[in-house]
Amino acid sequence: MWRPCGIFDETYRQDMAIVRTPLRWGVLTVSVGVLLAAPLFCSYYIVSVLNTLAITVIAVLGLQIVTGYCGQVSFGQAAFMAVGAYSSAILTEKLGLSFWIAMPVAGVITGMYGLLGGAPSMRIKGFYLAVATIAIHFVTMWLVQHLEITGKSVGLPVSPPQIGPFAFDSDERMFYIIIPVMLAMTYGARNIVRTRVGRAFVAVRDNDLAAQVMGINIYYYKLLAFFISCFYAGVAGSLWAHYHGVCHPEQFQLLRGLWYIGMLIVGGLGSIPGVFFGVILIRALDESVLMLSPYFAQWFPWLGTAPAAGLGLSAFGLVLALFLIKEPRGLAHRWEIMKASIRLYPFAY
Amino acid sequence: MRTRWIRWAVVVISAAFLSWGLFPGVSWAKEVAFLDLSDFTGPVAGLALPSSFGIEDYLKDVNAKGGIDGVKIKYIGVDTRYDVARALSAYKSYARDPSVVAMEIVSTPVGKMLQNLLRSAKFVCLVPGDGEFQAHIGNFWPWGPTYQDAFAATIDWVLADWKKKGQSGKPKIAVLSWDNAYGREMLRGGKEYAEKQGVEVLPSELFPPGSLNHDVYLTRLEKAGVNYIYVGGVDPTQTNVMRDASRLGLPKKIQFISDYWGPSALGISLHPEALEGMVVISYFLRGDEAQNHPLLKRLWTTYRNQPADKMNEGYGMGVGAAITLVGAIKDAIKRVGADKLTREEIYNSYQKVTGLSREGILGPCAYSPTSRRGSDVVKFYKVTGGKIVPITDWVKTPDAVSLHKW
Secondary structure (H helix, E strand, O other): OOOOOOOOOOOHHHHHOOOOOHHHHHHHHHHHHHHHOHHHHOOHHHHHHHHHHHHHHHHHHHHHHHHHHOOOOOOOHHHHHHHHHHHHHHHHHHOOOOHHHHHHHHHHHHHHHHHHHHHHHHOOOOHHHHHHHHHHHHHHHHHHHHOOOOOHHHOEEOOOOEEOOEEOOOHHHHHHHHHHHHHHHHHHHHHHOOOHHHHHHHHHHHOHHHHHHOOOOHHHHHHHHHHHHHHHHHHHHHHHHHHHOEEOHHHOOHHHHHHHHHHHHHHOOOOHHHHHHHHHHHHHHHHHHHHHHHHHHHHOHHHOHHHHHHHHHHHHHHHHHHHHHHOOOOHHHHHHHHHHHHHHOOOOO | OHHHHHHHHHHHHHHHHHHOOOOOOOOOOOEEEEEEEEOOOOOOHHHHHHHHHHHHHHHHHHHHOOOEOOEEEEEEEEEOOOOHHHHHHHHHHHHOOOOEEEEEEOOHHHHHHHHHHOOOOOOEEEEOOOOHHHHOOOOEEEOOOOHHHHHHHHHHHHHHHHHHOOOOOOOEEEEEEEOOHHHHHOHHHHHHHHHHOOOEEOOOEEEOOOOOOOHHHHHHHHHOOOOEEEEOOOOOHHHHHHHHHHHOOHHHOOEEEEOOOOOOHHHHHHOHHHHOOOEEEEOEOOHHHHHOOHHHHHHHHHHHOOOHHHOOOHHHHHHHHHHHHHHHHHHHHHHHOHHHOOHHHHHHHHOOOOOOOOOOOEOOOOOEOOEOOOOOEEEEEEEEOOEEEEOOOOEEOOOOHHHOOO
């Protein structure tokens, strides 16, 4: 199904195409079709999992751009999501804007706010930058909890998106907003990373001094990476708020930001498909633990409910640890090996 | 190479199967389920875990005796780890399972999110103590008195104590608690009540859950001339606060009072010197009263296989909640029959169990069509000689919720 031997790019357009063969177009169309039809044959629970998964994918795509491509470690993605969620809530509930305007505007507001988050990257990098982004998380969440406009620690109610009288007030309806937005954001991210900007990000990541010598304005590109990353977080936050109908400070804990980094590592840094792999694997594991724990308690009554829950959690940690030992370059790397071996088939090398 | 592919395929397919919900909600004939979305791990585990044990064991005991008119109650416990996304996902996995007739959540933010989702349904959801749920009557049922009502009862106790000590002027009280919605909730109505009673409420000192040192907050309150400090949070927060206060020599000048999630007998036995003299308000039995309670003792020793002195009193709170659930199911069966047990019928029954006895573990049930309070009485205890001993009988909590502008 991947480009078999004998198919060559003859024009620049062909060379630049993301989807290269008719077969790939077919697979993509069918996959998107099946995905969009999911609410017709999937349970309410599965649809809700898909919605959460898609929102997480958007947030992690942003993180992939700043961390995976530009090499600036950020633990602040959850806080940036909070900025997007609250911005969208305030724009719709207090200023009366439509969700359709509020969502992108919330993304831009978060992007601007992200420039603050990215400012330390002009002076520090690596571990020190990571710690600075943790500080930004705490400052952001402190503000959210203490400002009148954000509803302090009580939070803000948010109404569902509407088109005329039609409200997207159920999981199934929100699915048709969240999934297309996720697809569009994925397409955007895929394109960003293969443009001049994307190549500059990679240059900054690989060796910032060398990049600077080559004429790349590293401060500009670092800040741009933070802006784009936070734009993604803002859109994800906006969707999250309107999907759940409420913004609350405890929805955006630091742990969430840490998990996003975990998803990137598991999926593979510097890879757009890696985002999907990481998010899906972690969420699938989490859901499995969530669903299996009550069964552990039922199958092994002597164990009790709480230890059974702990067992699930331990299994979760064990799988992750084993995964990182066996595949430290992430699932995306495994995916690349698989694609290469299919392309080369029947030859081994 | 091929074996490796097969191995990977097995992992991917298994993950896909699991995530596609091959394990749907449990549903048996003549069996209803109680969903406990609890935090067996995380910052409120100290409260949530013993309470969940209590619910689980009481329901096991009822089932062991044949259930309620043949109807058994299944306990489904899910560890939500104080994580909103997990709790929502867990809720949604059971949301449309009709056998789940009632549920409990321990996390305040999850409650706020579910408020939205449950708006149109009638579904009993037990929650810790937010007065907001009394102010806006609906699906959320605090386990006991609301935080603000308990704070108001404390104000009454403070006034009596102030008078007993022969002090003149207004006593000054301050809240020292977690910096979140819970930490502020008690003053939404509680402050209005205190001011009405002539007690001055100083600005609260709020700190992040999990803080290891409280010197700054305590020193600031001391400088403000506080006479009473109401300490919120789930233990070991209170123990840590008292440790710092003892080091600063504050308990000699200031009376510390703990919110009802304060130290258990087990916690006190670990740090008796720090907690000595602390007053604890509680709506469920504490100390020897709980550990020697016949029902609690029997359940604990039977299902936990441990001596009674190892029991955390939160266990009694869970048993109390389970007694109420069983009472409501009994009422629903009586009204509509075992085959027609639905969420709505259980909801209706929760409004009819007013006055139900919880065998003295909690006060009589105060749920009614106009009340979401699990009870309206509390007891005051004091840590004395390393033990938690009662200093009052059950006292009625004032209605502080209605004083707040919601």
